Amino acid sequence: QKEVEQDPGPLSVPEGAIVSLNCTYSNSAFQYFMWYRQYSRKGPELLMYTYSSGNKEDGRFTAQVDKSSKYISLFIRDSQPSDSATYLCAMSGAAGNKLTFGGGTRVLVKP
Amino acid sequence: EPEVTQTPSHQVTQMGQEVILRCVPISNHLYFYWYRQILGQKVEFLVSFYNNEISEKSEIFDDQFSVERPDGSNFTLKIRSTKLEDSAMYFCASTFGYRGGYTFGSGTRLTVV
Numbered sequence: 001q002k003e004v005e006q007d008p009g010p011l012s013v014p015e016g017a018i019v020s021l022n023c024t025y026s027n028s029a030f031q032y033f034m035w036y037r038q039y040s041r042k043g044p045e046l047l048m049y050t051y052s053s054g055n056k057e058d059g060r061f062t063a064q065v066d067k068s069s070k071y072i073s074l075f076i077r078d079s080q081p082s083d084s085a086t087y088l089c090a091m092s093g094a095a096g097n098k099l100t101f102g103g104g105t106r107v108l109v110k111p
Numbered sequence: 112e113p114e115v116t117q118t119p120s121h122q123v124t125q126m127g128q129e130v131i132l133r134c135v136p137i138s139n140h141l142y143f144y145w146y147r148q149i150l151g152q153k154v155e156f157l158v159s160f161y162n163n164e165i166s167e168k169s170e171i172f173d174d175q176f177s178v179e180r181p182d183g184s185n186f187t188l189k190i191r192s193t194k195l196e197d198s199a200m201y202f203c204a205s206t207f208g209y210r211g212g213y214t215f216g217s218g219t220r221l222t223v224v
Contacts, residue, residue: 034212034213036215041200041218041220042217042218043115043117043202043215043216043217043218044154044202044215045215046212046213046214046215048212049211049212088154090154090213095206095208095209096141096142096159096161096166096206096208096209097159097167098144098156098159098167098169099144099146099154099156099204099213100156101153101154101155102153103152103153104153
């Protein structure tokens with residue numbers, strides 16, 4: 001079983017729709033959860049950072065963590081063509097520890 | 112917004128040559144990392160560095176690899192004798208540790224020919 005699993009997509013949505021992304025993980029020691037956006041041949045760009053379980057909202061982005069189910073989600077409201085990218089989940093067990101990444105989900109937002 | 116800066120953006124090298132990839136992490140961050148991403152694959156951890164020493168390394172980070180923080184600002188990854196399979200994007204990252212996420216640089220694309 002992979003430590004962090006993410007559907008590779010592609011996930012295609014019309015402009016203005018809600019994009020729903022998720023990851024599952026197997027290591028119950030993970031406590032810090034992050035979502036990154038990556039454009040082709042560029043570095044990961046941090047979108048959301050969450051500690052432990054709960055919800056966090058920042059503009060059009062909402063991150064949810066359910067540690068009991070080992071499941072995290074990212075929602076993007078009012079999606080734009082510029083949101084077309086690969087979205088990576090990443091997590092670590094303690095502050096400063098290495099990040100373990102999912103394989104990424106490619107998202108296409110069509111005008 | 113503070114950034115992690117990586118140079119060069121692209122490097123082509125002959126197999127067997129040594130390469131040094133350079134990074135300037137965010138100035139008040141305490142933890143520094145190197146990751147790599149082979150084309151089409153996931154981002155993989157190589158090494159973490161804290162308090163002037165390696166805190167963790169992966170199986171990939173063998174004797175061919177080394178890291179250094181020669182002064183208060185630069186963080187380097189050296190590959191002693193490059194192989195074809197070292198061709199990848201190499202990302203430097205840093206974090207303060209107890210708050211906020213990990214900030215990544217824009218990467219160095221290493222091509223070994």
